[in-house]
Amino acid sequence: MSRAFTREEDSENAIAGVGERPVSQHRNLVTERGLAQIEENLADLRDILAKAERKADRERIAVVSRDLRYWTARRESAELSVPEPGSDVVRFGMGVTIESDDGKKVHWKIVGEDEADPTKGSISHVSPMAVALFGKKIGDLASVNGKEWEIVKLSES
Structure with missing residues (x-):
């Protein structure tokens, strides 16, 4: 198949030799801190990507783009779960x-x-x-x- 018919995203990953980060098939339960960590990761990666784009660093762009796709997917599937106060049984977040x-x-x-x-x-x-x-x-x-x-x-x- 001609390279003309490949997606640019695939080309970027091939440049850096990186594959996609696997996304878990389990429910993406998160604590308040976990949700904040996802948001922090996204903000940091956006900053890093902007710097890599200014430098035209194709390898860095590929790696950061892959990580941005991962964290964006995790943010979209995140389910905030806060344990019920005073619960006497083990629950998520406890x-x-x-x-x-x-x-x-x-x-x-x-x-x-x-x-x-x-x-x-x-x-x-x-x-x-x-x-x-x-x-x-x-x-x-x-x-x-x-x-x-x-x-x-x-x-x-």
């Missing part, structure tokens, strides 16, 4: 402290996929741990990968 049989305690905040960062104490709502915790109360057990964890505390953050 903090959960769990304890293993050996006394190890871990605290997780259950957030959207793009917002999750286990090194900072947040996990995605589609992670096995979050799925095992949803709907449970303090004192209930959640099993993940053959290990049981007791829910010892719930918090709104």
Whole structure:
């Protein structure tokens, strides 16, 4: 097929050797902070794109354009979800402290996929741990990968 019949967007991606960022098929639940992060990413990328266009940096334009498409899709599908105040069961957006049989305690905040960062104490709502915790109360057990964890505390953050 002639290059004349390819989309410009495809040509840009080929230049930089970048493919599209995969978009999750799960519901795009977000916390208020997660929604703000999406907006920040979009604003930053628009600024970066404008600078790349002024410099005619085709590789940078391709990469930033791809990221803009990703974050635009995530913004369009975002569903803000705020936990019900005083909820006594684990829900999206809540903090959960769990304890293993050996006394190890871990605290997780259950957030959207793009917002999750286990090194900072947040996990995605589609992670096995979050799925095992949803709907449970303090004192209930959640099993993940053959290990049981007791829910010892719930918090709104």
